[in-house]
Each structure stands twice: as C-alpha cells, then as structure tokens.
Amino acid sequence: KAGVTQTPRYLIKTRGQQVTLSCSPISGHRSVSWYQQTPGQGLQFLFEYFSETQRNKGNFPGRFSGRQFSNSRSEMNVSTLELGDSALYLCASSQWGEVQETQYFGPGTRLLVL
Amino acid sequence: AQSVTQLGSHVSVSEGALVLLRCNYSSSVPPYLFWYVQYPNQGLQLLLKYTTGATLVKGINGFEAEFKKSETSFHLTKPSAHMSDAAEYFCAVSDRYGNKLVFGAGTILRVKS
Numbered sequence: 001k002a003g004v005t006q007t008p009r010y011l012i013k014t015r016g017q018q019v020t021l022s023c024s025p026i027s028g029h030r031s032v033s034w035y036q037q038t039p040g041q042g043l044q045f046l047f048e049y050f051s052e053t054q055r056n057k058g059n060f061p062g063r064f065s066g067r068q069f070s071n072s073r074s075e076m077n078v079s080t081l082e083l084g085d086s087a088l089y090l091c092a093s094s095q096w097g098e099v100q101e102t103q104y105f106g107p108g109t110r111l112l113v114l
Numbered sequence: 115a116q117s118v119t120q121l122g123s124h125v126s127v128s129e130g131a132l133v134l135l136r137c138n139y140s141s142s143v144p145p146y147l148f149w150y151v152q153y154p155n156q157g158l159q160l161l162l163k164y165t166t167g168a169t170l171v172k173g174i175n176g177f178e179a180e181f182k183k184s185e186t187s188f189h190l191t192k193p194s195a196h197m198s199d200a201a202e203y204f205c206a207v208s209d210r211y212g213n214k215l216v217f218g219a220g221t222i223l224r225v226k227s
Contacts, residue, residue: 004157031213033213033214033215035215042217042218042219042220043204043206043215043217043220044217045214045215045216048213048214056213056214058214090157090158092157092158094213097213098213099146099165099208099209099213100146100163100165101213102160102163103160103213103215104160105150105157105158105159106157107155107156107157108156108157
C-alpha cells in the first residue's frame with residue numbers, strides 16, 4: 001500500500017496570503033489528523049477529520065481550517081498568513097481514528113512565510 | 115489536561131552503548147502512551163505504544179519501553195545503540211476517547227562511533 005502523501009512538500013508564501021495543503025491518506029483509512037511542528041512550540045494538534053466531519057480540534061485560531069472529501073483526502077487552509085505560521089505541517093491517517101490504532105504520518109509540507 | 119515532559123533535549127551515546135530516553139506524563143485518565151521517531155526531512159514513525167495489558171512494550175528496531183504508573187513514566191530503552199538510531203524521538207500521550215496526540219518536546223539522539 002502507498003503511504004500517506006502530502007503535497008506540496010515545500011511552499012514559500014508572503015504575509016497576508018493564504019495557503020492550501022493537501023493530504024492523501026493510506027487507502028482505506030477514513031481518519032486524517034493534522035499537526036503543526038515548529039522549533040518553538042513543537043508538535044501541536046490542529047484537527048482531525050473522519051468521514052468528512054471535523055471530530056476534534058486543537059487550540060488554533062480560526063485562520064486555520066480544514067476539510068475532508070468523500071475519498072478521505074483532506075486539505076487544510078491557512079488564511080492571512082503570519083510569520084509564525086512557518087512550520088512543518090504533518091498529516092496522519094488511521095482507519096477509524098481510534099486511539100489504539102497506529103497513526104501513519106506523511107512526510108509533511110514545509111511552509112515558509114516571508 | 116494531558117502533558118508530556120521529555121528530560122534532555124539532546125542525548126549522546128557511543129555506538130553499542132545503552133540508549134535511555136526519558137518521558138514523564140501527566141494525565142487525569144488512564145493514558146495511552148507512544149514513542150515516535152523522526153528522521154531528518156521525514157514524518158513520524160511509530161516505534162511502540164502502550165494501551166493496556168503488559169507494561170513492558172517491545173517495539174521496532176530493538177526498542178522497548180516500560181509503563182510505570184506509580185512514577186508516571188514511559189522511558190524508552192535500547193540495549194545497544196546503532197549509528198542508524200540517530201534521530202529525534204518524541205513521546206506522546208492520548209486519552210482513551212480520541213486520537214489527539216499530545217507530544218513532548220522531543221529528544222535528539224546522537225550516536226558516536
């Protein structure tokens with residue numbers, strides 16, 4: 001099976017712009033979670049989608065949003081980019097989104113905001 | 115709220131020596147505990163996890179960890195370090211009602227030849 005794929009792998013944006021990142025989960029997986037990784041704050045949970053519904057949300061401002069499509073692919077959007085949004089954005093998938101399952105992480109999208 | 119503390123942001127060991135990476139957690143409910151590894155420019159890979167049952171958990175690449183409730187610890191060990199073990203290691207905790215992971219700050223393991 002192919003692993004979790006994320007596109008694009010690298011992205012450069014300027015302050016005030018918006019960005020959309022994409023995540024394709026492992027075939028058959030219906031849960032997709034997103035994490036932000038920065039040197040200062042570490043790994044932080046953004047949100048989780050299951051069957052096109054947001055099921056869990058972390059403590060991020062409303063500029064961060066996401067969605068999931070019927071094929072389980074997920075996108076996250078960040079509007080009005082700030083310098084502090086520069087980070088590695090990781091997505092992870094699992095079949096049912098249950099805690100005892102293994103979550104499989106993609107390689108991430110590295111976003112640089114100038 | 116749950117939290118994870120990893121003692122030591124950097125750990126250096128010689129090849130063949132014992133690896134010990136420390137993790138303490140705080141959780142108001144019985145936790146699920148995880149160790150992940152991240153190689154440069156890659157995502158996270160699960161090493162091992164504790165959910166229920168045996169408190170000594172064996173994972174991939176010769177790693178193991180022991181859940182000690184009385185000490186609220188879940189330290190990661192490997193008897194003999196290999197150069198390929200050099201990476202960043204993250205301990206994480208989750209409650210039993212969702213799959214939101216709370217990560218520690220990470221420990222960078224350096225293996226000297």
